[in-house]
Amino acid sequence: MIQITNLKKTYGKVNALSGIDLTVNKAELFAYLGPNGAGKTTTIRILTGLTRLSGGTATLGGHDIEKQTLAAKKQFGLVPQHINLDSELTVQENLMVHGRLHHMPRKAIKPRIDELLGYIELTEKRHTPAKKLSGGMKRRVMIARALLHAPQILFLDEPTVGLDAAIRRRLWALIKKIQQDGVTIFLTTHYIEEAEFLAQRVAFIDEGRIIALNTPQNFMDAIGHWAMDRFAGDDMQTDYFGTQEAAKAHAATHQNGFSIRRVNLEDAFLNLTGKKVQ
Numbered sequence: 001m002i003q004i005t006n007l008k009k010t011y012g013k014v015n016a017l018s019g020i021d022l023t024v025n026k027a028e029l030f031a032y033l034g035p036n037g038a039g040k041t042t043t044i045r046i047l048t049g050l051t052r053l054s055g056g057t058a059t060l061g062g063h064d065i066e067k068q069t070l071a072a073k074k075q076f077g078l079v080p081q082h083i084n085l086d087s088e089l090t091v092q093e094n095l096m097v098h099g100r101l102h103h104m105p106r107k108a109i110k111p112r113i114d115e116l117l118g119y120i121e122l123t124e125k126r127h128t129p130a131k132k133l134s135g136g137m138k139r140r141v142m143i144a145r146a147l148l149h150a151p152q153i154l155f156l157d158e159p160t161v162g163l164d165a166a167i168r169r170r171l172w173a174l175i176k177k178i179q180q181d182g183v184t185i186f187l188t189t190h191y192i193e194e195a196e197f198l199a200q201r202v203a204f205i206d207e208g209r210i211i212a213l214n215t216p217q218n219f220m221d222a223i224g225h226w227a228m229d230r231f232a233g234d235d236m237q238t239d240y241f242g243t244q245e246a247a248k249a250h251a252a253t254h255q256n257g258f259s260i261r262r263v264n265l266e267d268a269f270l271n272l273t274g275k276k277v278q
Helices: 040-047 069-073 091-101 106-119 135-147 165-180 192-198 216-221 244-251 265-273
Strands: 002-011 014-024 029-033 055-060 076-079 153-157 184-188 201-206 209-214 226-232 235-241 258-262
Touching: 002 040, 014 040, 014 055, 014 209, 029 040, 029 165, 029 192, 040 055, 040 153, 040 184, 076 135, 091 106, 091 135, 106 135, 135 153, 135 165, 165 184, 165 192, 184 192, 192 265, 201 265, 209 216, 209 265, 216 265, 226 244, 235 244, 235 265, 244 258
Parallel strands: 029 184, 029 201, 076 153, 153 184
Antiparallel strands: 002 014, 002 055, 201 209, 226 235, 226 258
């Protein structure tokens, strides 16, 4: 559904993207992770037509984003990081405006809104102004809005930022349901456990280049199954082990200032780059 070949973007002498190659399959939930300034936002802006590429090609649903821009834009829905609902409009009115902007037939918009409000479990909030919704409800409405015109691809840019753990997990369930219904999902997130739980494959990007691509489990298995964090002066160091017993045996050589836990996806990224996902 998404095909990127040698994608480049320069701003003056700065290479924001230095030749990205990437394929995302139909109905795949794909996570795109990296530190601030790595090129995540630039990639999404190019794929959604907000920024012109400097080189290479990118297609959405087989449509070239430069040569077939309108057809490519019809392929996706976008949930941005920042909430951008019209606060004075009701939930239904926000969705109605989106349908009109996408030139949906009037007779088709209302049934689709009914369907999606049931899908996100907010039918009873239909006539509630957006400003009176909780943060989690606003996020769900934004997802419904992005799905209104039945896109094949959904871009989720930090979809759960600022939400508490319980609401994040409720949104995770919704995101998985959307994927299981056949929508391709391209996810960026700062919550590493979000990508670990949701994604089928993960690409790590750093300094404008994809440095690794694999499944979350394969990334973690490559460094071990258990980790021991220990304080060393003003820093914290992490050692990785194949078994919990090996980690405990190593911990026995340290008197204090350590903890043992399971390896996670952020360990894999830190091991590759020395940086944290941000």
